[in-house]
Amino acid sequence: MKTLDVVPDPSVSNAGPLIAATRAEVTKFLGLRSLVGLFSAGILVTVALGWLLGASAKASGDNGLDTAMPAPLLVFATLQFGQLFFAAAAALHLTGECSSGTITSTLQAVPRRGIMVGSKALVVGGLGLATGLVLVPVAAIPTVLSAGQYGQFAFEDLLAASLGAGTYLALLNLMALGLGLLCRNSSGAIVSVIVLVIGLPQILQLIPLDWVQTLIQYLPTNAATFMATGATEPYGPAMAFVILVAWSVALLGAGTVALKKRDA
Amino acid sequence: MISLEALTKDYGETRAVNELSVDVHPGRVTGFLGPNGAGKSATMRMILGLDAPTSGRALVNGQRYGQLTYPMHTVGAHISGTAGHPGHTPRTFLHALARSNRIPEQRVDRVLEESGLATVAAKRIGGFSLGMRQRLGISAALLGDPDILILDEPMNGLDAQGITWIRQLMRNRAENGGTVFVSSHLMSEVQQVADHLILIGRGRLIADATTEQLIRDFTQQVITVRSPQVHALADLLERHHAQLQPAENNTVRITGLVVEEISALALSHGIELHELSSAHGSLEAAYNQLTLDSMEFAPTVASEELNQ
Numbered sequence: 270m271k272t273l274d275v276v277p278d279p280s281v282s283n284a285g286p287l288i289a290a291t292r293a294e295v296t297k298f299l300g301l302r303s304l305v306g307l308f309s310a311g312i313l314v315t316v317a318l319g320w321l322l323g324a325s326a327k328a329s330g331d332n333g334l335d336t337a338m339p340a341p342l343l344v345f346a347t348l349q350f351g352q353l354f355f356a357a358a359a360a361l362h363l364t365g366e367c368s369s370g371t372i373t374s375t376l377q378a379v380p381r382r383g384i385m386v387g388s389k390a391l392v393v394g395g396l397g398l399a400t401g402l403v404l405v406p407v408a409a410i411p412t413v414l415s416a417g418q419y420g421q422f423a424f425e426d427l428l429a430a431s432l433g434a435g436t437y438l439a440l441l442n443l444m445a446l447g448l449g450l451l452c453r454n455s456s457g458a459i460v461s462v463i464v465l466v467i468g469l470p471q472i473l474q475l476i477p478l479d480w481v482q483t484l485i486q487y488l489p490t491n492a493a494t495f496m497a498t499g500a501t502e503p504y505g506p507a508m509a510f511v512i513l514v515a516w517s518v519a520l521l522g523a524g525t526v527a528l529k530k531r532d533a
Numbered sequence: 534m535i536s537l538e539a540l541t542k543d544y545g546e547t548r549a550v551n552e553l554s555v556d557v558h559p560g561r562v563t564g565f566l567g568p569n570g571a572g573k574s575a576t577m578r579m580i581l582g583l584d585a586p587t588s589g590r591a592l593v594n595g596q597r598y599g600q601l602t603y604p605m606h607t608v609g610a611h612i613s614g615t616a617g618h619p620g621h622t623p624r625t626f627l628h629a630l631a632r633s634n635r636i637p638e639q640r641v642d643r644v645l646e647e648s649g650l651a652t653v654a655a656k657r658i659g660g661f662s663l664g665m666r667q668r669l670g671i672s673a674a675l676l677g678d679p680d681i682l683i684l685d686e687p688m689n690g691l692d693a694q695g696i697t698w699i700r701q702l703m704r705n706r707a708e709n710g711g712t713v714f715v716s717s718h719l720m721s722e723v724q725q726v727a728d729h730l731i732l733i734g735r736g737r738l739i740a741d742a743t744t745e746q747l748i749r750d751f752t753q754q755v756i757t758v759r760s761p762q763v764h765a766l767a768d769l770l771e772r773h774h775a776q777l778q779p780a781e782n783n784t785v786r787i788t789g790l791v792v793e794e795i796s797a798l799a800l801s802h803g804i805e806l807h808e809l810s811s812a813h814g815s816l817e818a819a820y821n822q823l824t825l826d827s828m829e830f831a832p833t834v835a836s837e838e839l840n841q
Binding site for chain 1: 578581582583584585598599601602603604605608610612614615616617618619620621622625626628629630632633634635670673
């Protein structure tokens, strides 16, 4: 089948349409209670889990177990769970339009597929970045309060965890958008997101092959941990960032190609 | 102006649209008719760049739809049953569309008023009836005040008031020089409003003519004759290949001959006539006949017959 032959007119800049389409996507995202609700739930869950982990660290510490961990990193650890809310919202931002048929209106308004995907990517990526950057310092407050001396942290820890969370949530949302474009169906997209961030690391762990165990280190969730904790083994934060970018480019790229090839 | 050039679309093994070449001109309402599955929606989706043609192309004002930077200023379209996310309100839906195409925000209130949705502008679309969703889709099509209006089955689910509104709207836009292309599977829906009709069956063009011309060319004349010698007349007409349908009171209905021929035959055989009248069949009857042909025979046969 021939691909949609959407050749941009070289005399027209893509920046104007991209900005206009992005404003439209912001309007649509904020206009949906379900998406705003998912984001809010993710934020609440992260703050609450941070406090809980802090309290647990304190209890263990008081009992003589060495569980001290900088509070921002405790918050980052809770994103293992909270990330699902943000990524689900990112996928639903697209698949909700597919199931209601209104993707037709979106593509009529923004017929160039690259610009359409770009505008959605800017919105879900931007929201992920802002959420990570703000959420870690905010959630670190109740966490350090409940953890007491076991949650003490330096400014560098806070910076690394916040930047790590922002970057990771932005890129994860792009992966989720890519999976949404590939599945074009809400349940399929959400299941794929869960498989990617929770299922794969656990299932692969059961396979006692060296190369599979090495592969696990390169999954998005592990790369994110290495990025935020400033690890040196098996690779450092810079490499972790590259791996996460590669994941999002691959998934979002595959989704965009699928959108261009398939009929809407 | 919409131009289709040998537009063809295959869905797997099925050819939904088959080398369709036709122009839709400004300044008039063009009805796009065909039975369910004739390829109307597929054609409209290709015009809008939603589906890719297998071969051929569809152009709006000489350009592919995808080449338009802010398309809603040029083409307003509504594909039935696709307007809006159930969780959005009409205002959010229309605001987002307006922003995507740099349409002034006042247009949102304007089209909400025009489509009768102003009172439900803040309600969620999920609770809307089919008719309200149609109104919403049509209002979205009008948002950019486009030259070209493409409406896929816009009357579906609309009440009588809604149908009057959409008919007036189409007429107004055509009279102001706009191109209006409206699909329907019911002749009666478009016959009153369309100046021009494009008929398709099985993805192929069956007819492309003014509504008036279609009535003239494609409807059979039904002639009613009453005669005391009706049996002799019937035998005579059958020998001249007329199709007869006997009725009561010495009356017979005839197709296949014109009034002049019947009159001449009766006179030359000394048959007395008490009534000789003719009536046009309705366009709907003609349309049913055309689409029936295109389903019964290979589409080539139907179109060749009509091209004679």
